Amino acid sequence: MMVVIDEEPYLWLLLRDEAVLYLNVFCSHSAVDYFFLMALNEEECRSFDKVGRPYLNRLAQEIHHSASAVKGSRSRFKARGLTPMLGTKVQDAWSVWLAEQERQAR
Known part of the structure; x- marks a missing residue:
């Protein structure tokens, strides 16, 4: 099951x-x-793991x-795009995560 584990608002979801x-x-x-979704490779x-969120900020930019x-586009990331295959799973995970964030804010 896909789950959101972190976010940088208006930039990325992990x-x-x-x-x-x-x-x-x-x-x-x-x-x-x-939205552009890709799996992180071993190097990423x-x-x-080493740098944390600042690394994801740079990668997202x-x-x-x-x-x-x-x-x-000639982007080196283009062939790694998974949004067409996994976009619905991401949306479902995002909805669950947002509901939990709202619940915690109360």
């Missing part, structure tokens, strides 16, 4: 499903907004600026 970490990045290019997981989901 999710886990089994042993896999996923980064869902909010991207905005002019009039086009989208090690960097996250790199993904955003590479326009990874824009037609014609």
